Amino acid sequence: MRVAHQRGFFFKSAESYPNSPAGFWDYGPLGVSMKNKFIELWRRELVKRDGMIEIDGSQILPKAVFVASGHLESFSDPIVRCRKCGSFFRPDKLLEEKTKTQIPEKLSNKEYDDMLEKYDIRCENCGEKLRGTTRFNMMFRVGIGAAEEEAYLRPETCQTIFVDFPLLFKTQRVKLPVGIAQVGKSFRNEIAPRQGLLRLREITQAEIEVFFNPKRTEGGKFELFIGSKLPLYKEKEVVIGFSEARDMGLVSNKLVWYYLKMIFDFYVKAGIPEKDIRFRVLSDEDRAFYSREAFDLEVKLSIGWTELVACNYRGDYDLTRHSSVSGTDFSVDDQGEKLIPHVFELSMGVDRSIYAIIEKSMREEKGRKYLAVKPYLAPYHVGVFPLVNKDGIDLKALELSSLLSNCLDTFYDDSGSIGRRYARADEVGVPYCVTVDYDTFKDETVTIRDRDTRVQQRVKIEELSRKLEEMTRYPDIASLSMQNK
RNA sequence: GCGGCCGUGGUCUAGUGGUCAUGACAGGGGCUUCCCAAGCCUCUAAUCCCGGGUUCGAAUCCCGGCGGCCGCACCA
Numbered sequence: 424m425r426v427a428h429q430r431g432f433f434f435k436s437a438e439s440y441p442n443s444p445a446g447f448w449d450y451g452p453l454g455v456s457m458k459n460k461f462i463e464l465w466r467r468e469l470v471k472r473d474g475m476i477e478i479d480g481s482q483i484l485p486k487a488v489f490v491a492s493g494h495l496e497s498f499s500d501p502i503v504r505c506r507k508c509g510s511f512f513r514p515d516k517l518l519e520e521k522t523k524t525q526i527p528e529k530l531s532n533k534e535y536d537d538m539l540e541k542y543d544i545r546c547e548n549c550g551e552k553l554r555g556t557t558r559f560n561m562m563f564r565v566g567i568g569a570a571e572e573e574a575y576l577r578p579e580t581c582q583t584i585f586v587d588f589p590l591l592f593k594t595q596r597v598k599l600p601v602g603i604a605q606v607g608k609s610f611r612n613e614i615a616p617r618q619g620l621l622r623l624r625e626i627t628q629a630e631i632e633v634f635f636n637p638k639r640t641e642g643g644k645f646e647l648f649i650g651s652k653l654p655l656y657k658e659k660e661v662v663i664g665f666s667e668a669r670d671m672g673l674v675s676n677k678l679v680w681y682y683l684k685m686i687f688d689f690y691v692k693a694g695i696p697e698k699d700i701r702f703r704v705l706s707d708e709d710r711a712f713y714s715r716e717a718f719d720l721e722v723k724l725s726i727g728w729t730e731l732v733a734c735n736y737r738g739d740y741d742l743t744r745h746s747s748v749s750g751t752d753f754s755v756d757d758q759g760e761k762l763i764p765h766v767f768e769l770s771m772g773v774d775r776s777i778y779a780i781i782e783k784s785m786r787e788e789k790g791r792k793y794l795a796v797k798p799y800l801a802p803y804h805v806g807v808f809p810l811v812n813k814d815g816i817d818l819k820a821l822e823l824s825s826l827l828s829n830c831l832d833t834f835y836d837d838s839g840s841i842g843r844r845y846a847r848a849d850e851v852g853v854p855y856c857v858t859v860d861y862d863t864f865k866d867e868t869v870t871i872r873d874r875d876t877r878v879q880q881r882v883k884i885e886e887l888s889r890k891l892e893e894m895t896r897y898p899d900i901a902s903l904s905m906q907n908k
Numbered sequence: 909g910c911g912g913c914c915g916u917g918g919u920c921u922a923g924u925g926g927u928c929a930u931g932a933c934a935g936g937g938g939c940u941u942c943c944c945a946a947g948c949c950u951c952u953a954a955u956c957c958c959g960g961g962u963u964c965g966a967a968u969c970c971c972g973g974c975g976g977c978c979g980c981a982c983c984a
Contacts, residue, residue, distance in 0.1 A: 428918080428919080429918060429919060429934075435975090441957055441958045441959095441974070441975090442957080442958060442959095442973075442974040442975075443974080443975080444974080444975085445974090445975065445976085500909095500981095500982080502909085513909070513910095513981080559909095561982090561983090579984080609984080611983080611984085613982075613983075614909055614981085614982070615909065615981085615982080617976085617977085617978095618977090621984095622982095622983075622984090623984090626984065628984065630984095711983090719984090730983080730984065731984075732984075733983090733984055770984060771984075772984035773984090774984085775984065776984095790945090791944090791945090808943090810941090810942060810943065811940095811941060811942070812941090813941090816942095838935095838936085838937095839945080840941070840943090840944080840945075840946065840947095841941085841942095841943050841944065842943070842944035842945055842946080843944080843945045843946090844944085844945090845943080845944045845945085846944070846945045847945080849944090858943065860942060860943075861942055862942090870943080872943085872944085877944070879943080
């Protein structure tokens with residue numbers, strides 16, 4: 424996206440060096456501002472609204488954690504390298520081509536070698552026999568300390584939450600069900616990163632892991648949204664309520680429905696039109712190895728429906744595994760019952776979301792371009808301009824600008840013509856522009872111009888700050904008890 | 909990783925073997941300016957993706973790498 428690059432939302436990392444690898448991106452000043460506001464909205468609409476707790480965990484974790492999580496074994500692709508010319512191949516793909524049958528991805532290296540031998544598979548480049556299957560793991564390996572002890576950059580943020588769960592449960596006076604949230608970086612050594620922010624090797628995730636007793640997925644807040652409808656997609660799209668979805672076997676319980684509705688509402692408030700959001704119900708083959716029921720929240724972008732959030736019912740898989748590998752007891756007490764809680768997760772791709780919001784907000788009419796992002800997500804809330812740079816108007820505008828920056832993200836611009844400044848502000852999504860003119864000295868008023876309508880209103884300077892704050896603040900956190908519709 | 913196309917200032921682009929490598933937009937400084945990219949003056953900015961080769965001479969031809977887009981595969 425041209426504007427994003429030119430105006431400083433985001434750009435390729437280390438661009439000034441040639442041969443920088445793909446899949447790493449930097450956020451520029453505008454991008455950081457928007458990303459922070461987006462995460463704050465997430466905090467308000469999900470974490471605070473549902474009474475979750477938040478942590479910020481380490482990005483490097485010891486090998487044992489990934490033995491337990493299954494990533495060391497399952498988060499990898501089989502790969503075979505030609506001993507003569509060095510080309511890489513996927514043995515499963517080569518075998519499928521040769522035999523015209525489905526080859527499971529989960530065979531051992533030895534089994535692949537046997538099959539390569541049996542079907543006499545040869546290198547497509549030089550004809551050499553292919554042997555010696557190894558694994559290409561998508562995790563980045565790091566060596567800790569002088570001994571280079573084996574550890575990995577986490578491929579998903581949630582493992583930190585699982586590992587910390589027993590301590591948090593004991594010390595934070597929480598009861599089931601409880602959500603634990605985290606925003607942070609994850610790392611995946613993708614083979615072919617592409618499409619800008621949509622496919623990265625270093626990604627920002629905002630994750631929520633809800634821990635609950637599988638026998639208690641109804642009652643209380645989980646009843647709140649059963650009357651509302653959600654767009655579910657499996658082969659075709661249906662917009663249906665909970666009971667119908669359960670009858671069709673699409674959603675298993677009310678707790679899942681409750682959180683799907685919550686994340687749906689969040690994206691609407693982030694500025695994605697309802698009609699462009701849907702939940703893809705994943706089939707058995709499409710789910711990750713840890714997942715027993717899965718929904719992808721997808722948004723319709725110019726490149727097609729794109730996954731922004733993975734919602735997985737992980738069962739007790741993670742806690743049970745960590746419990747047995749670590750030797751620590753991960754079970755907790757729920758109303759007198761001792762159990763390993765089940766987990767439902769909402770794993771959000773922040774970078775993808777930012778991209779989606781920007782794309783969905785681009786407007787173009789009569790040669791005018793503007794970014795119609797929600798005022799509370801805009802990189803700057805307000806721009807302050809002097810109508811002309813003389814007669815003290817510029818000084819007055821500068822003074823107002825610094826006044827407003829107490830509580831709003833503000834910038835001052837006095838270059839070029841006033842129209843040019845409006846246009847520049849429009850392009851990066853500044854929702855309101857304040858202009859100081861000659862009338863300001865007569866009656867202590869200024870104009871506020873609206874980005875989307877270009878309409879101006881005159882406002883007293885003494886009311887300016889309060890008024891702008893009102894216009895740019897986050898929506899109120901909806902009270903759950905009030906939402907019973 | 910495979911196949912196809914591609915790589916020139918921040919952006920878009922001219923240039924297909926030969927003097928200081930085009931032009932536009934964007935950006936900076938100044939003048940002007942009583943509200944929507946106006947005008948005038950001026951400045952900045954590209955080791956032509958990187959490395960090697962062919963040649964008296966390469967942005968241009970050849971090889972390799974890196975990167976980008978599109979399909980396949982993989983995924984948040």
